[in-house]
Amino acid sequence: SYELTQPPSVSVDPGQTARITCSGDALPQKYVYWYQQKSGQAPVLVIYEDTKRPSGIPERFSGSSSGTTATLTLSGAQVEDEGDYYCYSPDSSGNFWVFGGGSKLTVL
Amino acid sequence: EVVVVESGGDSVKSGGSLRLSCVASEIIVADTWMSWVRQAPGKGLEWIGRIQPESDGGATHYGAPVKDRFIISRDDSKNTLYLHMTSLKTEDTGVYYCTVGADKWGQGTQVTVSS
Numbered sequence: 001s002y003e004l005t006q007p008p009s010v011s012v013d014p015g016q017t018a019r020i021t022c023s024g025d026a027l028p029q030k031y032v033y034w035y036q037q038k039s040g041q042a043p044v045l046v047i048y049e050d051t052k053r054p055s056g057i058p059e060r061f062s063g064s065s066s067g068t069t070a071t072l073t074l075s076g077a078q079v080e081d082e083g084d085y086y087c088y089s090p091d092s093s094g095n096f097w098v099f100g101g102g103s104k105l106t107v108l
Numbered sequence: 109e110v111v112v113v114e115s116g117g118d119s120v121k122s123g124g125s126l127r128l129s130c131v132a133s134e135i136i137v138a139d140t141w142m143s144w145v146r147q148a149p150g151k152g153l154e155w156i157g158r159i160q161p162e163s164d165g166g167a168t169h170y171g172a173p174v175k176d177r178f179i180i181s182r183d184d185s186k187n188t189l190y191l192h193m194t195s196l197k198t199e200d201t202g203v204y205y206c207t208v209g210a211d212k213w214g215q216g217t218q219v220t221v222s223s
Contacts, residue, residue, distance in 0.1 A: 001120065001172055032192070033210050035153070045211040055213060086153050088210070095169045102152040 002026065002091035004100035008059040011106045018074040020103045022087030025068055030089050034063060036101075038083040046070060048083075077107045110134050113142030114206045124196050127218060130189040130206030138162045138184045141209055144191045147216075149200040156180075156191070156204075173199075196221045 004024040010084060012018040022032060031050050035043035043058075045054050047063035060075045074081055087100040111204035116128040130142070157170035159180045168180045179192040189206060196219075203216040 027124065037153075042205060042213045042215050044213075048210055084152075088153075088155075097155045097158065098171075099145075099153040099155060 002096060002098050004087050004089060004098050006087060006100035006103045009104045011108055012077045014079060014107055018105060019070045020076045020085050022070045022100050023068055024089060026092040027065060027068050027070055027089060029082050029092060032065055033088040034072045035088060036083050036085045043086065079107045081105060082107050110208060110212045112206055112208055112212050112214035112216040114204060114217040117204065118220045119220040119222065120196055121221045122196060122198055122221055125194045126196065126219060128191040128204055130214065131187065132208050135191050137182050137187050142189050143207045144180060144203045145205045145207055159210055198223055
């Protein structure tokens with residue numbers, strides 16, 4: 001079955017840039033979506049269709065995708081950005097969707 | 109603002125069945141992609157399945173762990189999405205979320221399956 005691979009954890013100092021990667025064989029053909037989830041809360045979409053930011057999401061969140069790897073970038077990470085981040089994308093058929101295993105972001 | 113609300117979560121015995129419901133304000137359920145996602149305690153998000161809009165044929169697709177046990181359906185007269193769960197296992201325990209497209213999520217409903 002299709003899989004998306006993320007690093008389990010990412011740490012960054014406040015004000016620095018954090019990058020979370022997501023790897024999958026179908027990413028050259030399929031969009032990636034990124035979610036932020038804080039403890040006890042429902043996930044929130046922070047990036048859709050690889051690079052687009054929903055209204056209300058701070059500009060420090062950005063996304064990119066190249067080949068089989070997509071990247072979520074937080075430019076100037078803040079303590080409030082701590083949480084779990086998940087990438088989400090379908091397999092090559094477009095019918096079966098998967099989440100990456102999640103990356104825990106710590107802003108020290 | 110679209111508000112998504114799930115309901116129907118409960119505690120059941122292994123082998124039992126449960127039906128979850130999802131309503132979304134300002135959305136015609138038949139006209140949009142809708143999905144179910146779950147999260148086991150302390151674990152990551154897991155895609156359960158999704159249903160196409162009627163205009164795209166209304167097909168459903170499921171993840172391997174729930175295929176042949178769970179069914180997603182709609183009642184257009186009630187503008188409600190359902191998740192019918194049968195042959196429940198302890199590993200089905202978790203919070204179940206309904207999503208509208210990719211961006212609208214409910215707060216989830218708790219399902220607990222005990223042996």
